[in-house]
Amino acid sequence: MIRTPLRPLARILTARANGENPDVIERENLRQRHAEMQAASRQRAEGRLLVLGVFFLVAFTAIAVRMGALATSEAVEPVASTAGGSGIAMQRADIVDRKGRILATNFETHSLYAQPPQMVDPEGAVERLVEIFPDLDRDRLLEDFTGKRKFVWIKKKISPEQKQAVHDIGDPGLLFGPREMRLYPNGSLAAHVMGGAGFGKEGVTAAEVIGVAGVEKQFDDYLRDPANGGRPLQLSLDLTVQAASEQVLLGGMKLMNAKGATSVLMDVYTGEVISVVSLPDFDPNDRPRPPTSGFDPSVSPLFNRAVQGVYELGSTFKIFTAAQAVDLGLVNSETIIDTSGPMRIGRFPIGEFNNKNYGKLSVADIIVNSSNRGTGRLALQIGAERQQQFLRALGMFDPTPIEIVEASGGQPLKPKKWGELSTVTISYGHGLSTSPMHLAAGYAAIANGGRYVSPTILRQTGPQLGDRVMSEDAAAQARAMLRKVVTSGTASFGEVPGYQVGGKTGTADKPKPRGGYYESKVIATFAAMFPAHDPKYVLIVTLDEPSVIAHGEERRTAGWTAVPVAGEMIGRIAPLLGLRPQVEPDQITGITLTSN
Known part of the structure; x- marks a missing residue:
């Protein structure tokens, strides 16, 4: 950095020749130098403040985004999956008979889970839940609600009536998650062909429906493939x-x-x-559970x-x-x-x-x-x-x-x-x-x-x-x-x-x-x-x-x-298959056919 002299000789000689005071020139140059130094220092300070401001803005933005995501997300029960990080595929095509009648379709329902830290009255909730779902284990549920767990599955599938009954309990720690389940509207009809479906990867907001037996498992990839545009799988069965x-x-x-x-x-x-x-x-x-080991599977x-x-x-x-x-x-x-x-x-x-x-x-x-x-x-x-x-x-x-x-x-x-x-x-x-x-x-x-x-x-x-x-x-x-x-x-x-x-x-x-x-x-x-x-x-x-x-x-x-x-x-x-009976008429007795 080259500085301008405070008493430049040319200006001093000129000032003396004109009868001016040379000290004024020195003071003016000194003031100008101080102004330049101040401007440079201010510029450096402003740059540092700008960098610091950007840093804090990014940091607070990231924190705000994370807090917002946590505030709007639901608790998820961890599940093992071979497809780590992949999303839950919810779409599954219908299965129909040879005439297009529904054999298997999807049905919107809800799951029920609890976040114990948010519960107001765990003991009272347990008593009411056992009344709604008699198959629940009261002691196990109470232990889960009053222990250190932050998430507890209660039911993977509930009916609309059961959902309303749980809603009436009014405890903020009891929550519902939407999901689809597989529905077979004909009940046990063609059960061994259908086989059945269950849940694969699960979260509280969705569940992956996968085939576990029968054609549901045989054609699982087809039924779950979005590229098929939801086209149903048509079977040869006649309902x-x-x-x-x-x-x-x-x-x-x-x-x-x-x-x-x-x-x-x-x-x-x-x-x-x-x-x-x-x-x-x-x-x-x-679908019932498979027989235990040592059990004759044919029964x-x-x-x-x-x-x-x-x-x-x-x-x-x-x-x-x-x-x-x-x-x-x-x-x-x-x-x-x-x-x-x-x-x-x-x-x-x-x-x-x-x-x-x-x-x-x-x-x-x-x-x-x-x-x-x-x-x-x-x-x-x-x-x-x-x-x-x-x-x-x-x-x-x-x-x-x-x-x-x-x-x-x-x-x-x-x-x-x-x-x-x-x-x-x-x-x-x-x-x-x-x-x-x-x-x-x-x-x-x-x-x-x-x-x-x-x-x-x-x-x-x-x-x-x-x-x-x-x-x-x-x-x-x-x-x-x-x-x-x-x-x-x-x-x-x-x-x-x-x-x-x-x-x-x-x-x-x-x-x-x-x-x-x-x-x-x-x-x-x-x-x-x-x-x-x-x-x-x-x-x-x-x-x-x-x-x-x-x-x-x-x-x-x-x-x-x-x-x-x-x-x-x-x-x-045979009549359902469209086959007409070949009936030979009985011989009419007592009537004689004559010509005119």
Whole structure:
């Protein structure tokens, strides 16, 4: 910094020459220098004050913003989440049946929580809350309210009436949070298909609804994806057919004293499952807890017998053996087979039901009379390798691909060694355990002319036929045999006036958990297709441990148990499916037609 001299020589000499006082110049320069120094000091001070002011402004603004956020926010119960920091997705699409009727939707409700530090009368609030919610633990709640906790969940879901009752308590520490919950307006209808939903990530102002079972879990990503624009998930189920099926099956299960029952109704060309029932069932609005460890899951209402239950389905498998033998050109429906005994495979005898001996039977009559020996001898002609190839083509070796998450657990049980004995026993439905859904897909291939069709729970726009598994001729002969079973064989109770029914009964002894079979416990199944002359649908009805007294005797076989239930069901649902009865008018007597 260069300073101006206080007594510049040039100005001093000039001042002396003009007779002026040189000291005035010095005082003037000194005053000017002091003014400049003061201005510089003031500028530095103002700069420092400005910086300090900006600092305090930013600090107080941040504090004010934080205080405002705290004042307007709600207390949140910490929850574990794999998606840390992500927001709670509240949107979930509806689920509808094939005609657009609601099966699952969302419902606005509230949660109830407490902030104990804000409570005025914790003891009084506890007493009132226990009156409103009798399932609450009074002592635990009092401990939470009077302890050190700052947040306490009381109820994740409450009804409008309960909300009003809590509001009337008037304690400022009792607060409500808005949320959506999943609502199934039809209650237990199609419960095992719906599965149910629960809460994932939760806060007091929102809760994430996630699928926990059934199609809710299978299609969880789709139902929660905002990119779908809220478009509903459309299933293949028909609400009215499902309701009728459940009503008939429940009545049949009680009438036949069965511990459980299941039914599957499937379109033979599209693979659409129009109805699927598993009993006992549950209400997905109040889904029960899974059974504890060591508990037989098959007795739980959560167990889906249609896709998870794998059973030896007995003589319903005989038609597959006959159809394959025809398809291979080994026999036709009129070929005579000697079913006389004895028949042994190694050291194991092959007998008939009630020790019958049918003698020589046509292939069709083997199916009508349900001959084990006759089916076994056909299977020996087919051979183990070709039998396995055929059953694999029918999907009998893998879980069904139907879009219900529990279906992946329905793994068929095959013999470890598939020799001659297994070939014979599997030909009549023993030694290979599959689900009723597997059986429906197998019968659909016979019904539609020999093409495999994959079962699906989603609405389809047209036929979804897969690979050919048998010729049209073999399928046609098999259908004729199944029709004869109803008109002349073990399924006579399955005939429905106006609707030709074809099908096959199957009664299999239940295996014991540790090997062997029960003597008085069976799985009774009727696999049907209708109308038999041009099948549109396959129906499988299975009863677990049925027993009924008829004609003074205890009956357990499918012809006495599953068949009449299936017949009643077909009579109820066929009109709902749009099938017109084919009624042959009775001949009018007493009237003679004459010409003019």
